Each structure stands twice: as C-alpha cells, then as structure tokens.
Amino acid sequence: QQQVKQSPQSLIVQKGGISIINCAYENTAFDYFPWYQQFPGKGPALLIAIRPDVSEKKEGRFTISFNKSAKQFSLHIMDSQPGDSATYFCAATLGSSNTGKLIFGQGTTLQVKP
C-alpha cells in the first residue's frame, strides 16, 4: 500500500496551545517521513523530517513522534502561534535516493486563534 492517511482534516487551537496532527502508513519499506507546511498561494516548505531509526525529533516548537511498530507518526506544535496557521502535510518515501517521490497525506488545515 502506497497511502499515507492523515488526520484530522482541520484543527482549531488557541494561541499557546498544542497542535497535534497524526499520520499512518502501510508500507514498511518507507524510510523517510517529512512534514511540509503550506501557506495559501505558496508551495509546500519542509518543516521537519524523521527517519525510522529514531522515535522522536525536536526542532524548536516542532516535534515529530514516530512509532514504527504501529506505523504511525505525528507532528506536535508546542505553544502554537497565529503565524502557524497553515496547511500541514505529512509524507513518506522509499529510500534516500528517491526523495523526489514523496507520497503525501491529505493535509490538515490548522487555525490558531489569538
């Protein structure tokens, strides 16, 4: 299976709260899991990424948690800010030599209320 399933479809969080977006995959051969952030009218931009040999990666307010046995990974945005309001996509790919061939989730539209 080549799908990546993402939830929720939309999310509203108060400023300062924690935003959590979840993704699940089927293909155990996937070995690179990036998250992309997309603002209206812009292309997606890499936010943070993880490989399956680690269970967590943190960059500033953004953390990926990875559960290899459950084939799930999630993005946590701590202290969410109105500037974080955007659409977030999880993705997966096969092999570091194929990083141009990402399989994206359906996206989560995040709104952070002031």
Add this chain to the structure above:
Amino acid sequence: ETGVTQSPTHLIKTRGQQVTLRCSSQSGHNTVSWYQQALGQGPQFIFQYYREEENGRGNFPPRFSGLQFPNYSSELNVNALELDDSALYLCASSGTSGRATGELFFGEGSRLTVL
C-alpha cells in the same frame, strides 16, 4: 541563491487543449519533480527528472509528459486536457545535498483551470 520559479502562475484552458508549464530549478539542483495538487488535497507525484532523464513516474497517463534541459530547468506538458486536470501544478527541485537530506524545494505552482 534563486529559488524555484514556475510559469505561468495562472492559466485557463478548454477541454482537449494542450498546456506547457515551465520550471526553473533552484541554483545547483539537478533533480526536478512535478506534483499535481487538487483543491483540498495533498500533492500527488507525477514524475521526476534527473540529468535530463525521467527517473520515476506516478500513476498518471501518458498524456502527461515532461522534459528536463541541460540547465536543469523543466517542462510539464499535458495533452488532451480533461476537466479533472484542473489543479495546482507544483515543481520541486533537489540537488545532491537534497537527495541526502530529503528536502524538496517547491515553487509556488501553476494554477490550471480547464473549462
């Protein structure tokens, strides 16, 4: 450093027509990937070009074709346009370092409307 640029930004075509979309990759990048993003959906991989050769293709029919030029810029051609081809077409580039880190650099896309 110049980022990924795409043209045109918006265009309207009618069913059955043909369209060519263009992409200039980021300086130093030799790999270009094309994605189709329908409204409210995640991008879907169309194909990738590396050193002027197609290097992988997604689940798109042959009427979707591409080219990469010696300067690593690229074109996406779609023949016999259908209504469902209406979407944002994204170009992404990556270089040798991109392949190692996995980062794709996306352009802002070309919005195609088929009437």
